[in-house]
Amino acid sequence: xxxxxxKSVVFFGGGTGxxxxxxxxxxxxxxxxxFVSIVSTFDNGGSSGILRDLYDIPAxxxxxxxxxxxxxxxxxxxxxxxxxxxxxxPHTIGNLILLSCIKQNISIQKAIDSYRxxxxxxxxxxxxxxxxxxxxxxxxxxxxxxxxxxxNFLDENNKIIDIRLKKSDVPANKKALKSLSDSNMxxxxxxxxxxxxxxxxxxxxxxxxxxxxxxxxxxxxNCNLSQKALFDQVNFFRNKLKGFLPKKIIHxxxxxxxxxxxxxxxxxxxVNKDLQSSEAGKHDLLKSEAFFKSIL
Numbered sequence: 120x121x122x123x124x125x126k127s128v129v130f131f132g133g134g135t136g137x138x139x140x141x142x143x144x145x146x147x148x149x150x151x152x153x154f155v156s157i158v159s160t161f162d163n164g165g166s167s168g169i170l171r172d173l174y175d176i177p178a179x180x181x182x183x184x185x186x187x188x189x190x191x192x193x194x195x196x197x198x199x200x201x202x203x204x205x206x207x208x209p210h211t212i213g214n215l216i217l218l219s220c221i222k223q224n225i226s227i228q229k230a231i232d233s234y235r236x237x238x239x240x241x242x243x244x245x246x247x248x249x250x251x252x253x254x255x256x257x258x259x260x261x262x263x264x265x266x267x268x269x270x271n272f273l274d275e276n277n278k279i280i281d282i283r284l285k286k287s288d289v290p291a292n293k294k295a296l297k298s299l300s301d302s303n304m305x306x307x308x309x310x311x312x313x314x315x316x317x318x319x320x321x322x323x324x325x326x327x328x329x330x331x332x333x334x335x336x337x338x339x340x341n342c343n344l345s346q347k348a349l350f351d352q353v354n355f356f357r358n359k360l361k362g363f364l365p366k367k368i369i370h371x372x373x374x375x376x377x378x379x380x381x382x383x384x385x386x387x388x389x390v391n392k393d394l395q396s397s398e399a400g401k402h403d404l405l406k407s408e409a410f411f412k413s414i415l
Contacts, residue, residue, distance in 0.1 A: 126303040127153040127154065127155045129156075130144075130156045136315060138188035139404070140306075147408050152415060156244045156245065160181070160246045161284065161314075161318050162314075163266050163267055166209050177227055180211075183198065183211065184199075186244055227249050228294060247292060247320075250290065250322075255284065256282045282313050289321070306339070307336070309340060330361050330362065338365040338368045339369045339402070346372045346373060349376075350380065365387070367388045370389060371393055372391070376389055392410065
């Protein structure tokens with residue numbers, strides 16, 4: 120597939136899943152291609168949650184992870200160093216540097232750009248929104264608030280009705296929205312489906328914009344999903360994005376999907392591909408690099 124070098128490939132997702140596939144994608148990227156990452160900012164756990172409460176800022180942990188995937192191994196290890204002393208637990212050096220950039224620049228996006236300049240990161244990284252908010256999940260059993268509680272609650276047997284932001288007026292990052300207009304491919308990353316991938320799409324503007332684009336679009340689902348979990352996630356994705364589905368969905372849920380997939384989602388090409396690493400649930404860096412070389 121030949122992409123227009125004047126346009127960008129836009130990635131959506133959260134910290135762990137997106138940052139891992141970006142390492143592979145960056146190695147496969149051609150010299151004249153541009154990557155843009157739009158990263159969820161609604162985590163309320165760990166260092167991100169503490170800093171959110173103290174400074175009333177969006178969550179920065181996932182952004183830091185994505186930025187760390189774009190630097191050398193030596194700098195990556197520095198930024199990802201996590202303190203274990205009582206005074207600084209559980210903060211990473213990268214989070215504290217990013218926080219200092221926010222305090223100097225006020226705007227989280229200006230802070231990200233300053234951080235990129237400090238560490239000479241060429242790739243564009245956008246906060247999905249510059250307004251802090253919590254996630255709300257509605258299931259057949261109850262309503263759950265906050266990413267930590269939602270992740271503890273999620274189970275394949277629970278019917279998820281909806282996930283949304285607690286504040287209804289959270290706007291998408293304007294620069295991130297503009298990047299979609301200037302793109303010719305969208306890649307939806309693996310990771311926590313509801314609290315990372317879907318969360319990154321929730322600010323007002325993204326769903327409407329994506330559903331009206333004619334871009335190539337690919338979703339790399341999580342490794343080792345059962346066919347039931349895959350079906351439920353694809354169905355939820357379609358409902359949440361007002362009927363939109365990526366043109367290709369990459370999965371490893373079995374070569375022969377149930378006939379219900381082709382009947383329910385005839386517009387999607389499901390591609391069975393082994394991208395699993397030796398670490399359970401993680402995409403292999405070399406396999407993913409080979410995959411990105413085939414599509415970029």
